[in-house]
Amino acid sequence: MSAIEEKKAKTDSGAGFILLFFILGLVSSLLTGWVAFPKLLYSQKSQPFDFNHAIHLDMVDGCESCHFFREDGTYAGVPKLAQCIDCHEEVQGGTEDEAIFVEEYVANYREVPWLIYSEQPDCVFFSHAAHVKSGGMDCVTCHGNIGTSTSLKPYEENRITGYSRDIWGKNIAGIKKNTWDRMKMDDCAACHRENGVKQNSVQTHKGACFVCHK
Amino acid sequence: MKIGRRCFLSFLIGGAAGTALTPLPWKLTDDLSIWTQTWPWTPVPPDGEINYVNSTCMLCSGGCGITVRKIDDRAVKIEGMKDHPVNNGGLCIMGLSGLQLLYGPRRVKEPMKRVGERGEGRWEKISWDAAIAELAQKLNTVRGSSPESVACITDESFGTVPHLFKRFMAAYGSPNLMITPTIQDSYEQTLKLMQGVDGIPGFDLENSKFVLSFGCGILEGWGSSSRMFQAHSRWTETGGKLVQVEPRLSVTAAKADKWVSLNPGTEAVLALGIAQVIIKDGLYNKDFVEKHCAGFEDWEGEDGKKYQGFKNFVLEAFTPDTVARLTGVSANMIQDLATNFVGAEKPIALAGRGKGYTPGSLHEFMAVHALNALVGNINQEGGVWTLDRPDYIGWGEPAQDPVAQKGNGTPRIDGAGTERYANTRSMVNTFAEAVNNGAAVEVLLVSGENPCYTLRGGEAVKKAFEKIPYIVSFSPYMDETAAGADLILPNHTYLERYQDVPAPFGLPIPIIGMTRPVVKPQCDSKHVGDTLILTAKKMGGSVRDAFGWENYEACLKETLGDLWGTLESDGFLVNADYTPPAWDMAFGDESKKFQFFNESYAHGNNKDIFSQLRIEGDPGAFPLILVPAESMRIASGPVADTPFVMKTIPDNVLKDKEIFVEVNPATAAAYGLRDGKSAALSTPAGRARVRVNLCEGIRPGMVAMATGLGRSANSRYIANKGVNFNDLIRPVPDPISGLDSAWGIRAKLERA
Incomplete structure (x- = not known):
């Protein structure tokens, strides 16, 4: 083999x-980014006990029976113990979750520390009244078919921001198929654009960022 | 072949390319931006139902209505109650920041018993049952020998809580209940002496058009501060005038239409000088003075003696030249003040210096009130009104057993109510001196007050409190008195309890405010009314029999009767249509007349009493005069500033831990003092290290120091900042009332 060939080889x-x-x-960075990163980014937390929306929805008249607007127009969000206590003063049915609820919370008048999947960061001003009452939107558009679910999924908390994974969406790439798959700023903006929503804040009359960030 | 640098670089490039094809960089950027915009350590109040509770502020005696905004069970904001008769939506900074007292670090969290040395701060937590049992046993033991040696210092005159204390002391057998006097007491005595009425003063300031204020801190906390601020705004808007007579440029003086600077302590002289001009020029309201006043002209008494009337008294002794010499106010200015005062549509003259915490000289109040009589504004629109004392508490006297009768028959240790000071209810200013002179006080109960801080006298006060073997504090906060107590039975704060708050100082209409629980008690505290009732029950005998109520709330409901409903729903009960009695019905004396002078206090032979308000100290050793500088930004009463309010104190009043004193540049030059430099301030009562704040607004020869600083207890936000003014001054009893009339003290300022 010549020296040139040797060098070429x-x-x-x-x-x-x-x-x-x-x-x-x-490959390793792809694996890290697509597989390891989401696992590292989110910690899994379980709710205090399981909850069956479907059973409750059969008994009441729509979401607003429990997730209601207060008299002053503010939105009550997750129900307080006082609402549940009428029916759940005594244990209903034989599930373990029901027993936990009644014995640990109802009996001690302790509010249930529910983890809220759809809680937006504190810098965002969001009014349910503006969307549901004035805008006529239904709950499913943003929250999906939670009303028919029979159990609560694990709550995934972002280790950096402390907020729920549902804001970014389950898909780590941020791809969404349904309107309720993601609740990021761009989703709000896209919907506002599509529907020609008033471009200024009602309270401050400012536009752009200040519609939601007051 | 070896793996070299190129391979490593290639790995990195591959990694970078791969990373760019994953969501990792975009997601991380997004998360980091959210993280930085909502720092996790920034406190965010939990979301919940917004609700409001109407109540009454109790941080001073102003009686302002408050509306507290809550999110679920947590109070998040205190605001002034809209359309409230006192403050109409306004509130001072102390009231606004009251939540820091509720949730802040200075609370006494449970009943505590001292285990270390006094003031060492070593406490043992005890149960309420044990605490009340201990107090009851202690009181029963002392009652066996000398019930009168139990003394009590409290803060209010009216309402069920002070009445419970009065009842407790009466049933127990001690006359030594001391309610801290203020200018309200001086005004009450003025009304008693000059109008013959047992009533409380009201000032129709909203309708006044010319306010002649003799040192009142109208914008510094005199009366209900929010009301006074609004009244001041109204004068500005409607052309009303405020003239401030004061030796230093206070905020009130600065905001007044005219500031009249005078020699300190000569306010009464100036008032009589103005009266002299009014009388000499015949400008007084003849209708009122001739028909409804006595003691104006000279008269012959029933004893056959001739008495000099007010007219000749001032005409002779208070000529403009004399007054100008004494006060330092020019004769022309005195003439102008008199002309403007009588020429104004609805003039009013006010007394009571600063915030009104020091009762002051009764002569000064009477001299100023004489000006009101000369213009005939008594019980007239824009003038000085009289109101009845609140009378809804109809409990009757408690039954007294022989022990109580004997105890109650002993003379008070403070000298109030004696022949000399017959109209004075209590003189807490003489308490320390009495104890130091050997008056026996075995047990001292302290509620709503903080005498270890607020009593004037420095070392003498400390010495007196050291001599008292057993001190019980009911304070919700770890204040100076609680810190030096033997037992603390913490009351709820004013945001956690029911209490009626009647008759705020100076309001011209009768009102009862209701303080009520805004939130449930945050600590293991107990309403002081309940503590008293439980202690009485535990003690047994006639003391127990005097307290038949199950608890304080039951007592309050029963006492208020039909009033409860309105108070519960509105937070206050007011008689907005109140009109004071007309002149022919207004004066309670036999003559049914306003008394400029009468036989019991004619001063015809005692002229110099007006011309010289006493001040302690030898002018040779102490060439300067120290006076208090009061401010809305420094709470100088029993409760110290909240941390928020502390932050509003300017750097030329308090910087870090150092207090500044105001000194005129001329005085500073004479004593070699430079702006911002340290100095040693001494008075006959004490010494302090201060820094100098050169200020043209104070008369030469004077030093002014902020009050309300120099707290030793409370919390790290408050403690050990500045100097306590009360340690540098001593009380001076007023010759008529016996109440503290010290408006200043002689002082020396040296370079340090």
């Missing part, structure tokens, strides 16, 4: 190695 195998390491880097 060396270079060939060198290029192979370089390519190999390129691919190694590429």
